[in-house]
Amino acid sequence: MTDSRALASPRALISGVTGQDGHYLAARLIEAGITVHGVVGPSRSVESVSAPGFVGHELDLTDAAQVRALVADVAPQHVFHLAGLSSVGRSWTDPVATVDVNAVSVTAVLDACLQFQDETGDPISVVNASSAEVFAGSSESPQDESTAIAPTSPYGVSKALGHMMCQVYRRRGLQATNAILYNHESPRRPATFVTRKITAAAAAIAAGEQDRLTLGNLSLRRDWGWAPDYVDAMYRMALHGKGDDFVVATGESHSVAEFVETAFAAVGITDWRAHVEIDDELNRPADSADMVGDATRARDVLGWQPTKTFEQIVTSMVNADRRQEQNS
Structure with a gap:
């Protein structure tokens, strides 16, 4: 097993690295001097990401054994779980795949990180890309971290399950954070x-x-924001020092x-x-007719703003x- 303390450069593991957020996050981490290990599914390619300080991996994130082996090999200080089926509309036509990919993958990542942490004593921060869709059925507006989870689509349900699993593993000692991301856009959308x-x-x-x-x-x-801003929020969460839940939105x-x-x-x-x-x-x-988030905690605790x-x-x-x- 790799001894993470003996490796010179801090390392981060990003799932979904070829997506919009993964692209901006990888660039942000590499700029900060962090070696980035990026993960995509077996049917995709990491060839589109080419930069000093980047290492690509192709694997099935719903395969717990593969995920455990990767985490043990990379020995990351930070893990960002961004991968998944991200279309609310598509989730209605393929709800089984949506729940399987989105919920199982985050569980596999969390469990692999907790096992590695327990075995080595090396702490790992995990940032999970949750979604405003977990609040879609709420009558509360704006929504914040205390808003009751009430998804209205298969996509929202899949993200809610991952969100709650993140909280479960946090209670077990993992520094796991939910980034409750509202809609965020860029030319890479x-x-x-x-x-x-x-x-x-x-x-x-x-x-x-x-x-x-x-x-x-x-x-x-x-509530539409700028994707690089939301990546900045996730970066701040990874460095926060403890697991938590943060709404990321413009208000x-x-x-x-x-x-x-x-x-x-x-x-x-x-x-x-x-x-x-x-x-x-x-x-x-x-x-939902209107979705708007209250990111007061992210502003106050993380010093983040759009x-x-x-x-x-x-x-x-x-x-x-x-x-x-x-x-x-």
Whole structure:
């Protein structure tokens, strides 16, 4: 077994390293002089991540034996569990896989870290990417760490189970923290998410490459933040020194219609409704009408705060999509 105390560089293990948050987190940790070990599933590749101080691993995170072997080999000081099926909509079409991947993987990671800690005496901090969706059925607004867990989708249930497992392992002595992340965006957000669908369409329509944008419910309201800010919050959680739960949010909610209006304004289109059509088939069952988080604890305890406004986030995404349109 690797003796973590004898290794020169601090090490972090990130699951889901090729995702939006994994990308920004890996860069942040490497910049801080931390060697990053990144994990993706067997069907994906870590080749897209290439940087000094990065080591890639491909394995099944629902396989407890594989996860235990990896943690023992890497001997990380910090583990960030970001991997999972992240689409609320897809969770309705494949609920079994969603619960299996999201809930089992976090349990495997937590158990492997506790076993390693118990065997070696070397403490590990674990930051689990929880979700605002665990509060989706709550009547309380805004939501904070004391809000009752009340998911309304298979995705929310899967994240709630991982969230509670994190609390269970914390009580067993593991420095395990839930990062309760509200919606957070960037140019690295996949086009399967409505935010990137909107910004990509605004850029394409402005360039004359697309005519229409088809959306579902425009009145839904979400608390949208900037992904690098939320990664900064998780980094602070890892260094906090003890496990806890932290809501990461801006405290402001905006409707999908506002997101569309802001995106189209960024490309000089004022009459955005002329380019948008509504398809009720895109509406998801049991979507919460308004989700907004209270991140007071993260601000007070971690010294964290968001750096970009809603308008800056949307404009940054649109500008990135416009550059992509120009280069294609």
